[in-house]
Every structure is written in structure tokens, then in C-alpha cells.
Amino acid sequence: MTLALAGLALIALAALAAFVVPGVAAAVPGLLAVTGGAVAGVAGVLALFAPMREIGLWDLAGVHLRLALDPLSGAFLLVMALGAPLLLMSGHLARAGRGALLLSYLGCLLLVLAGDAVSFLFAWEMMGLAAYVVSALYAGRPAYRMASFLEVGTLALLLALALMWSRAGSASFAALGALHSPDTLVFLLLVIGFGAKLGVLGLHGWYPDVYASTPGSVAGLYSGPIWAGAIYGLVRLLAFQRPWPLGWGLALLVLGVLTALWATLYSLVEGDGKQLLAYSTVENGGVALLVLGATIVFAGDQEVLLAGLGLVVLLYLAAHHTVSKGLALASFGAVEEATGERVLDRLGGLRLSMPWTSSAGLLGFLSLAAVPPFSGFVVEWFVFMLLFQEFRLGLLGARLALVVAGAVFALMAAMGLVAVIKGYSVAYLGQARREGAPAPREAGWSARTTFVMLALLLAGVSVLPFVLVPWLERPVGALLHVELAGRIAPGNLQLNPAYSSFAAASSTVLAAFVPIVAGLAALATWLAGGRSRRRVPAWVGASGDAGPGVQYGASAYTNPMRVFFTSFYRPQVEREGNHVRTRVRRWFVDDLYPWLSGTLDAVTGRITRLQAGRVTIYTTYILAVFVVALLLARLIG
Numbered sequence: 001m002t003l004a005l006a007g008l009a010l011i012a013l014a015a016l017a018a019f020v021v022p023g024v025a026a027a028v029p030g031l032l033a034v035t036g037g038a039v040a041g042v043a044g045v046l047a048l049f050a051p052m053r054e055i056g057l058w059d060l061a062g063v064h065l066r067l068a069l070d071p072l073s074g075a076f077l078l079v080m081a082l083g084a085p086l087l088l089m090s091g092h093l094a095r096a097g098r099g100a101l102l103l104s105y106l107g108c109l110l111l112v113l114a115g116d117a118v119s120f121l122f123a124w125e126m127m128g129l130a131a132y133v134v135s136a137l138y139a140g141r142p143a144y145r146m147a148s149f150l151e152v153g154t155l156a157l158l159l160a161l162a163l164m165w166s167r168a169g170s171a172s173f174a175a176l177g178a179l180h181s182p183d184t185l186v187f188l189l190l191v192i193g194f195g196a197k198l199g200v201l202g203l204h205g206w207y208p209d210v211y212a213s214t215p216g217s218v219a220g221l222y223s224g225p226i227w228a229g230a231i232y233g234l235v236r237l238l239a240f241q242r243p244w245p246l247g248w249g250l251a252l253l254v255l256g257v258l259t260a261l262w263a264t265l266y267s268l269v270e271g272d273g274k275q276l277l278a279y280s281t282v283e284n285g286g287v288a289l290l291v292l293g294a295t296i297v298f299a300g301d302q303e304v305l306l307a308g309l310g311l312v313v314l315l316y317l318a319a320h321h322t323v324s325k326g327l328a329l330a331s332f333g334a335v336e337e338a339t340g341e342r343v344l345d346r347l348g349g350l351r352l353s354m355p356w357t358s359s360a361g362l363l364g365f366l367s368l369a370a371v372p373p374f375s376g377f378v379v380e381w382f383v384f385m386l387l388f389q390e391f392r393l394g395l396l397g398a399r400l401a402l403v404v405a406g407a408v409f410a411l412m413a414a415m416g417l418v419a420v421i422k423g424y425s426v427a428y429l430g431q432a433r434r435e436g437a438p439a440p441r442e443a444g445w446s447a448r449t450t451f452v453m454l455a456l457l458l459a460g461v462s463v464l465p466f467v468l469v470p471w472l473e474r475p476v477g478a479l480l481h482v483e484l485a486g487r488i489a490p491g492n493l494q495l496n497p498a499y500s501s502f503a504a505a506s507s508t509v510l511a512a513f514v515p516i517v518a519g520l521a522a523l524a525t526w527l528a529g530g531r532s533r534r535r536v537p538a539w540v541g542a543s544g545d546a547g548p549g550v551q552y553g554a555s556a557y558t559n560p561m562r563v564f565f566t567s568f569y570r571p572q573v574e575r576e577g578n579h580v581r582t583r584v585r586r587w588f589v590d591d592l593y594p595w596l597s598g599t600l601d602a603v604t605g606r607i608t609r610l611q612a613g614r615v616t617i618y619t620t621y622i623l624a625v626f627v628v629a630l631l632l633a634r635l636i637g
Helices: 002-020 027-047 071-081 084-092 095-113 117-138 141-168 184-198 207-213 216-239 246-269 273-300 304-339 355-368 375-387 396-428 445-463 465-480 507-532 559-564 587-611 615-636
Strands: 053-060 063-069 572-576 579-583
Touching (some): 002 027, 002 095, 063 095, 071 216, 084 445, 117 207, 141 216, 184 246, 207 216, 216 273, 246 559, 273 304, 273 375, 304 445, 304 465, 375 396, 375 507, 445 507
Antiparallel strands (some): 053 063
């Protein structure tokens, strides 16, 4: 606990320096915060192997506020520490934005250390409001939508925790954990509260526009530690509601599938690079709900080993997404800063002018595309192995639900691969589409340092899962009271889906095998060709002789999908001179949210008329209410 508090103190000092010390170098707060995040990450690893430790803070209106560090908190401290390198790029932000971003990261770490409901809500609001301040500096109006969704989520969490508090008689997590009484209303409120940050279907509307308007490093923090904080809260508070009803798992399964499928369909046709990555984050939020739903289904049918596998996959997903999405967004953010563009069809050819940025983006995008041996591949393999073991369930309906979820997940995996590869290939490869524009300059030292640190972390998460997964088994085993040691990571470089007889895989072996096979194939091709090789003209698009206009763009890349799903996308063709652009309607943003906003405006307008009425009418209202109250008291008494 002492080490974790030291990390928090360093981050708080960094935020204070960013806010109140005008003469400090812009890079210093970021360096301090990264150091604090690393210290907190080490504390998280140590907490995995230690019993829970708790310290009291102070009494507030009869509530004893406390911080607690147990294996589950330690696992998420480690996950959030993986996103700390993004803070190095905070030096490019305005001073207020830099300080608010560091405060938001501090709120993430406080969230996983909270030991009672009041401390949890305080950290949750600190994390969300500070992130809103950063967004408001850059995004403007979209930030207001973000704030409205997040505050709806906070209100739902407040109600859920109040209900749990009233039943437990105490705000401490120890008392809430002793409830053992599932409450469907609390479950729904928790899904709404945390779903607003995860971007579940219906609450995802703030994601694309906010991501498009904020710097890449800020969006990376939203997709990393803040996103992981929502997963932590959902796991932590749902653990207090056990035993989980089977219906909860099926509901989360359906909601997760719909959310992920919806986001994947929009990422396919998105032409804005940062909005594409925003939809990818929404998709991963849906996958997280899908995995959690499958976990609850297995737990409800007493398949505790597979329930444990589900939670381990969920934790590994959080680690993978924090590093991979952080790397992709940091890279694309550097592209936007250098070129002033984020629309894919206006970019291209960046691999030559920005080699550091392009290489970082390649690693991040390949991992998000689940290409072996990256961590995204490990996550997808685990999810498939979890869903494909539906035959171990006794209930036919639950088995059918997992089968359908597995089929839809396979479809999403294929479409997600196309969407992510489109984003990288159109923006970074080929030729520059901005004719006459100067070649963009490579990112500065802080961005390149961030790229290197995140790339090394991605390599560790991808190639060494047999080290990370046993760490994640410990908090899950303690939470579900099941022995997982050796069931998922048996210690022989392999990974097993809880049952070694079912399947096995090893990203470590793949990491060595794939380059060897590629090298041997290249050598065989060279030896077979020998001196008989000859060069022939390439096709027009590859030769570059016809100019940058003759190459695939983002719209052409996925046009078959747009045509196939025309009834869903409802495309609108916009012409600008000789250029034709296809725009798809966003069901929620373009249709549902404006209708809700108009309805609320009409209701509040009527309320305003009541407020602006005459005093005599108000007196009549008061008299009528008084008379009705007297009559009710008379009848009841």
C-alpha cells in the first residue's frame, strides 16, 4: 500500500506542477506522472501476491472513508500503469488541459483503491469530470454530449450504491460484499452507469465526435485507463451481487453482441481515422460485456472453471486494449498534429516521411486486427475458446445463446480486420494524396519515447502471456473461490482454455515461428528465381505513374460492405465538384438524440412557463396542495 500511495503522490505532484507552476517545463509533469504510474504498477504486481491491505482516511458525516488494495485492485493498477506512457505526450497540451489530464489519471488509480462507496464515487467523478475539462478545451460542443452521458451514468451509479448501502447498513465494500442478495434493479443501474463509459449501444453517441476533436494521446487515455476503470467498477460491484442469476448473463451477452456488431459496422465505412478508432473502442466495450455475460452464464450453471477463464480473459482484454489502442491513437494523433488532417482519403505515404510514427501505428493496428502473434490474437482466441465450450452447459437455451454469440463474434472479427487494416493502409501506405503539400515532419522526442515504451509493453503482453496470465489468475481465483493455477497458463509457454484436453495455443511460439517461416519463404523464392528473375511493369495503381489519385481510398476499400448493408447504413451521396463522397446516417446521433433533445426542450419549456407565472396562481397551487394534504391526512388518520 505504501508503494501505491507513493505513486499517487507523484501523480498528484505532477498535476499540481502543471496547474500552479507556470515556469516548469512542459515535459516535467508528464515525466513525473509516468514515474508515478510505473510505481503504482509495481505496487499492483506486489498486491497480486499479498493479502488485502486497508487504511482509513477520515470520517465524513459518519462514513468512514478508506483505501483498500487487494489482488483485484492490484491487477487493474497494473493494467492502468500500462497506459502511463501516453502522459509523456501531455506536454503538447495547454497547461489547464495538461493538469486536468493528470488529475483524470489520478482518479483512475484512486478508483481501484477505493474501499467504500463514497470514495469510489469521488474517484469516479474526479476521473470523469477532469476528462470532460480536457475534452471541453478541444472538442467544444461534443464535450457537452460527453458530459451529459457520463453524468447520467454517475446518477445511475449513485442510485445503485445507495440501494446497496441501505441494505448492507454500511458504505464499506466489506459490508457490501456480504450482501449475497442479487437485485435486478441494481444490476440494471450498474450496467447503465458503467456502460456510459464503455460505450454500450445507446450510450455510445459521445465517442466518435469527442475522439475526433481531442489529441490522440488524450483519446488513448480514454480508451486505456479510463475505459479499464469502467470494467473494474463493473466487475467489483457485480461481485457484490452474487450468486448471479442466469438471466443477467444472457442480457449482458445480447447487449455485448449488439454493441460490438453495431460499432464494427460503422467502423467499416468510417473515413475519419480517429472516429474509426473510437468505434473500435466501442466494439471492444461490447466484447467486454459479451465475455462478462458468458462468465455469468457459466457461473450460473456451476461451471466455475470456465467462469474463471472468462474473468481472466476480461482482465487480459483490458491490458491488451490499453496498450494496443493507446499505441494506435498516439500514432494517429501524431499524424494529425503533423499534417492537420485526420480524414483517411487526404493522407497516405506517411511510412516514408514519418517512419517512427508509421511503425508505431503498424504495431498498434496489427494488434487491434488480431494478427498473430499480437495480444489481439490472444484475446480473440480466448473468446472463441470460451464460447465454443458451450457444450459443458446443461441448459439448452444458454447453449444456443453462446453458439449464436460465437457465430456473430466470428463475423465481427472478420469485419473488424478489414476496418482496421483499411485505416492503416489508406493513411500510412501508398502515396500522399495531398498534392503540393510539404512532407510532414516526424513526431518529437516525447512522442517517439511514448511509441517505444508502448511498443515494448505491447511486445511483453503479446509474447509473454504465460507470465502475465498467471498474475491475472490470482485475483480471479480469490474472487470466485476457484483454483486456476496451471489451468490457463500451465508453465510450458502454452495457453489453455481451462481444460487442456480441449485446445492449446502459444503466441510465444508463434512469435518465433512466423518470422522464421517468412524468412525461409523469402529465401526459397530467391533461390528458386535465381538469375531467371525479370522485372515487369506493375499495374497502374502500384506503379505510381498515374499519380496519387489512382489508388484505393477508404470509401472504395469497404464499398462492397456498404452496398451489402445499404438498408442499415442509409447512405447519402454528396457531390463537391468532381468529388463524390458517401455519408452514412448514424441512427442514434442523427435520429434518436435530436428527437430526445427536442422532447426535453418541449418539457422544460412548459416548466419554464410555470416558473414565470403570476403570484396569485402560485398561491392557488399552494392552497390546493394544502387542502389535498389535509384531506389525505384525515382519511388516513
